Amino acid sequence: MEQNFKMVAKTLHGFEDLLEDELKRLGAQDIRKGTRNVSFRGDKGFMYKANLCLRTAIKILKPIQYFKIRNEKDLYDQVYKMHWDKYLTHSDTFAIDATVASEQFTHSQFIALKTKDAIADKFRNTEGKRPNVDLKFPTLRIHVHIQNNDCTISLDSSGGSLHKRGYKTATNIAPINEVLAAGLVMLSGWDGQCDLLDPMCGSGTIAIEAAMIACNIPPNINRTEFGFEKWQDWDVDLFEKIEESCLNKIREFHHNIYGYDKAPSAVQKAKDNVKNANLSDYIQIRRADFFETQKEGDEKLHILFNPPYGERLHIEMEQFYADIGNTLKQGYLNTNAWFITSNLEALKFVGLRPSRKIKVFNGKLESRLVKYEMYAGSKKAKYQDTN
Numbered sequence: 001m002e003q004n005f006k007m008v009a010k011t012l013h014g015f016e017d018l019l020e021d022e023l024k025r026l027g028a029q030d031i032r033k034g035t036r037n038v039s040f041r042g043d044k045g046f047m048y049k050a051n052l053c054l055r056t057a058i059k060i061l062k063p064i065q066y067f068k069i070r071n072e073k074d075l076y077d078q079v080y081k082m083h084w085d086k087y088l089t090h091s092d093t094f095a096i097d098a099t100v101a102s103e104q105f106t107h108s109q110f111i112a113l114k115t116k117d118a119i120a121d122k123f124r125n126t127e128g129k130r131p132n133v134d135l136k137f138p139t140l141r142i143h144v145h146i147q148n149n150d151c152t153i154s155l156d157s158s159g160g161s162l163h164k165r166g167y168k169t170a171t172n173i174a175p176i177n178e179v180l181a182a183g184l185v186m187l188s189g190w191d192g193q194c195d196l197l198d199p200m201c202g203s204g205t206i207a208i209e210a211a212m213i214a215c216n217i218p219p220n221i222n223r224t225e226f227g228f229e230k231w232q233d234w235d236v237d238l239f240e241k242i243e244e245s246c247l248n249k250i251r252e253f254h255h256n257i258y259g260y261d262k263a264p265s266a267v268q269k270a271k272d273n274v275k276n277a278n279l280s281d282y283i284q285i286r287r288a289d290f291f292e293t294q295k296e297g298d299e300k301l302h303i304l305f306n307p308p309y310g311e312r313l314h315i316e317m318e319q320f321y322a323d324i325g326n327t328l329k330q331g332y333l334n335t336n337a338w339f340i341t342s343n344l345e346a347l348k349f350v351g352l353r354p355s356r357k358i359k360v361f362n363g364k365l366e367s368r369l370v371k372y373e374m375y376a377g378s379k380k381a382k383y384q385d386t387n
């Protein structure tokens, strides 16, 4: 029987609880929440499953060595001492990612360089030849993490960020990160029990992630490659077994997902991406200006979107966010509407009182995911108007 080992799943700020829940449901052991990461234990099969199935993980690291360092020479010596021939041959390639949270060590690039030198020198001195660096498609991606004087060396089992799901061949100017989109769907509490609309869908990321959640489709099923496929212990039979058992858990979804965008180019890109993800049965994309639409039917609706933020507050942004509020008030009763924005000034012009505000980050932009509840009313709408 394969032994369990520790893994660390990295995530976005504020997504730790979501990731912890996902790991619990997947059957991880010894789950511990950190800052922008959750650690857990499992075996090799679980590592494959975690990479295939976790929606809010950016990458899954397998720590292989811990040590303390006082300076860069300590780092070099400790890395040099490791048995790299267990993971690499001199004809392989490798890449180093470094993250540092330390007053003493501040340059992650330099830390990566020192680590690279130690590995290359070790091979050169013992085998006469060294593996080359390949930053894009290495055989092995190695991760160095320094927290104060504690150093962790890990193997990156994902081999590149897991937001690269494999369905997005077409992107628009400001596509939302897939991990962020999946997390927003989860934070908004949509459970697939009503229709979902992204009225400014761009390349369709939110709609696609929502459909995969509703159908319980593993988010990375279309991904072309994982890091562990190039590891020396790669077990293709085990991977295929895990993949099949995940695919057997796909479920039917009895509602619809809609995406609107006013830009024809975005509509085409969203359609292409939906097709790539094999989700055309569940998602309908059409060209529409949200501000000229209204809800179809009386059934409950869930809206989630990522409107333009605008660089600064200017008159168009004031009007744009006012139009969002007016469209919701006038055309979307019996709707829970959520959107993400970093433009907190523009939010004031929506003219509705949000019932939730959750701090999230879109890349480096501190943002809010806001919720507006538009109640169904017989004569008068019971939304919470701030006017």
Ligand SMILES: C[S@@+](CC[C@H](N)C(=O)[O-])C[C@H]1O[C@@H](n2cnc3c(N)ncnc32)[C@H](O)[C@@H]1O
Pocket (backbone or CB within 6 Å): 172, 174, 175, 176, 177, 199, 200, 201, 202, 203, 204, 205, 206, 260, 261, 262, 263, 266, 288, 289, 290, 291, 306, 307, 308, 309
């Ligand atoms: C920030 S992007 C959304 C990105 C999207 N979440 C994705 O993953 O690609 C905002 C989108 O809103 C669209 N848009 C702006 N105003 C609109 C309106 N009034 N009605 C519909 N779409 C609109 C833009 O064309 C753009 O594609």
